[in-house]
Amino acid sequence: QPEPLEEVVVADAPPAAATASPTAAAAAASEPRSLGRSLRPVPACSTRNCRFPARHLGNCEPRLIQIEGRSSKEVKELAGAIRTLSGGDDDCYSESASFDPRCTHLICVDLVRSEKTLAALAAGRWLLRKEWLTCSAEVGGWLPEAPFELFEEGEEATRPFGKDGASTLWMGAPRMRRIEREGAGNVPRSLVGWTYVLSLDERLKPNARRLRSIIRAGGGRVWEEEALPHQEDCSNVLVVLPKEILAGAEERDGNPLRRSALERGVACVPPEYLIERLTQCAPRGVAAFRA
Secondary structure, three states: OOOOOOOEEOOOOOOOOOOOOHHHHHHHHHHHHHHHHHOOOOOEOOOOOEOOEOOOOOOOOEOOEEEEOOOHHHHHHHHHHHHHHOOOOHHHEOOOOOOOOOOOEEEEOOEEOOHHHHHHHHHOOEEEOOHHHHHHHHHOOOOOOHHHEOOOOOOOOEEEOOOOOOOEEEOOHHHHHHHHHHHOOOOOOOOOOOEEEEOOOOOOOOOHHHHHHHHHHOOOEEEOOOOOOOOOOOOOEEEEOOHHHHHOHHHHHHOHHHHHHHHHOOEEEOHHHHHHHHHOOOOOOHHHHOO
16 A cells, blocks of 8 residues: 555545535535436547547547555455446556556545655646546446546635644645646646756655655656756756755755755755645745745
């Protein structure tokens, strides 16, 4: 099973807005199931395993589904539903614990602050409740995704994204990132425009490998060395360091990467800057994290 980066919180039932009444919350919890009964499968594209409906515009793209969940039994059942719906096509499902760059849909059985969740968010892919699969299986075909999207309206609609309650996910983020990708011609845009230099310090959380996956999923560029690029203009470069290095003056000044960044006027930020950029309605800018 996938290993959480830092924090896990179960998100089995569809959420209600933070200000919703108990009645509204109950209605929201039953919505995906009731919607599933009233919806019909989407006419499929004639190309094998294409995720788009019939007569779509643009290039075909194979459907590849990943699941984020802590219960191996439930994940196995949902994986079985995927294989049934795809006609036994094993290429439609990836059981990898890491984010697969080909992923088009992430099923969020649990709302987990993991590489898969953050990378799918960065990539602008569908983040869906498990009912999309269970209801599709009941009707014998792929139902439209939008009614099952992990989404709530309103700038204040947030949910805990970690067991300590310190992290939150703005519930408009999944839809905003998806629409952003679709508007750019099915290309991720969330982290475009920056080159990220990642520290290899073991205290970096998420670690460099996971951050590399998240950044690339969002269209960002990762510098492959633990050193600043040789280019003269580094105005679009960010150095990502552990918060411990940024917080302690003595260690901060003694870190070669941090010292090099200071000499060349390059901003250093903790991983939380990237995570906030992906998960919040009004993320803070580089200046708020810069050290």
